[in-house]
Every structure is written in structure tokens, then in C-alpha cells.
Amino acid sequence: MNKRKLIVAITGASGSVYAKLLLDSLLRLADQIEKVGVVMSDNAKEVWRFELGNQDYNHYPFTFYPKMDFNAPFASGSAKYDTMIIIPCSMGTLGRIAQGISNDLISRAADVILKERRKLIAVVRDTPFSLIHINNMKTLTEAGGIICPASPSFYSIPKTIEELAQTVVSRVIDLAGLEQDSYRWNEE
Numbered sequence: 001m002n003k004r005k006l007i008v009a010i011t012g013a014s015g016s017v018y019a020k021l022l023l024d025s026l027l028r029l030a031d032q033i034e035k036v037g038v039v040m041s042d043n044a045k046e047v048w049r050f051e052l053g054n055q056d057y058n059h060y061p062f063t064f065y066p067k068m069d070f071n072a073p074f075a076s077g078s079a080k081y082d083t084m085i086i087i088p089c090s091m092g093t094l095g096r097i098a099q100g101i102s103n104d105l106i107s108r109a110a111d112v113i114l115k116e117r118r119k120l121i122a123v124v125r126d127t128p129f130s131l132i133h134i135n136n137m138k139t140l141t142e143a144g145g146i147i148c149p150a151s152p153s154f155y156s157i158p159k160t161i162e163e164l165a166q167t168v169v170s171r172v173i174d175l176a177g178l179e180q181d182s183y184r185w186n187e188e
């Protein structure tokens with residue numbers, strides 16, 4: 001099995017819990033993964049501190065890259081990172097990617113993933129959407145990306161906020177093509 005090279009981008013949209021749960025899940029799935037490169041925007045750190053009350057993003061054993069570090073390997077297609085997950089994805093970052101404005105490592109990495117025809121998953125959270133948001137999501141979809149709204153499901157009867165948020169993260173992990181044990185509707 002080819003081990004995976006993943007980029008996780010965390011932006012300043014609400015929903016830091018989704019990023020936390022994804023990073024926790026990737027730790028558990030380490031046997032399928034060669035590398036995880038993480039990049040956080042400035043507001044991602046602020047929102048994480050505000051919503052989760054800690055700075056635990058510092059504690060993950062992944063390689064974190066500064067948001068303006070264009071020397072990061074995945075700023076170039078040659079590094080062959082196969083999948084990028086933006087979780088949560090702000091409307092600002094969505095718009096920059098949709099318009100090809102690669103002015104930080106997150107938007108440049110997404111630009112690279114799309115041009116190399118690899119997998120880009122954007123976990124958007126906003127509600128409602130403006131026409132600008134919808135057009136940007138359409139553009140990203142037409143370019144080969146996947147919009148995966150942070151719309152939790154309830155049919156697994158989640159009991160905590162984390163269990164509810166994990167329903168989103170599990171869909172993201174499925175979309176990324178990683179194997180996991182998770183709730184499957186109507187399976188024993």
C-alpha cells in the first residue's frame with residue numbers, strides 16, 4: 001500500500017473542533033500515512049484559542065509550516081502530496097483559491113493540488129451562503145475540488161459535541177480515501 005502524503009490547512013472559520021478531531025484521527029491512522037504537513041492561518045490560531053480554550057495545536061507530532069513559507073515542500077507539485085484538506089475553510093480562503101490568488105501557503109498549496117489534478121477537500125462552515133460564496137464553491141468544484149460542508153449528521157445518535165463533529169470528520173476521512181472504522185448507516 002502506498003502511504004499517503006497529506007496537507008491539512010486550518011483557517012480562521014469557526015469550527016476549530018473539526019480541525020482538532022481530524023488531527024486526532026490522523027494520529028490514529030498513522031500506519032496509512034507517510035507525512036502530514038499542517039499550515040494554520042493567523043486567525044485559525046486565534047479561533048482555536050477562542051473556541052477550544054487551548055493552544056494544543058502545538059502538541060501534534062506533525063510538521064507545521066508557517067503560513068508564508070513558500071519553501072514548504074507542498075508549495076510545489078514536485079513534492080507529490082496527494083491530498084489537501086482545508087478544515088475549517090473560511091470564505092476568504094475559499095475565495096482566494098477560487099480566484100487563483102496564491103498569496104499565502106494555504107492558497108498556493110491548494111493551487112498546486114488543483115493544477116496537479118490531486119484531491120482538494122474544503123470543509124466550509126458558513127450559513128447562509130451569499131452568491132459570491134456559491135460561485136466560489138462552484139468554481140472550486142469545476143476545478144476538481146470537493147466542497148464538504150460541515151453539516152453534521154444525527155442518525156448515529158451522537159451524545160456529545162465531539163461525537164457530532166466527528167460525523168463530519170469521518171466523512172472527510174472517507175473522502176480522503178483513508179480506511180477507518182466509523183459508523184456506517186444500516187451496517188452491523
Ligand SMILES: Cc1cc2nc3c(=O)[nH]c(=O)nc-3n(C[C@H](O)[C@H](O)[C@H](O)COP(=O)(O)O)c2cc1C
Binds near residue numbers: 041091092
Ligand atoms: C471567532 C471567529 C469566528 C469566525 N468564523 C468565521 C467563519 O465561520 N467563516 C469565515 O469565513 N470567517 C470567519 N471568521 C473570520 C475569519 O477569521 C476572517 O475572515 C479571516 O480573514 C479569514 O482568513 P484566513 O482564511 O486566512 O483564516 C471568524 C473569525 C473569528 C474571530
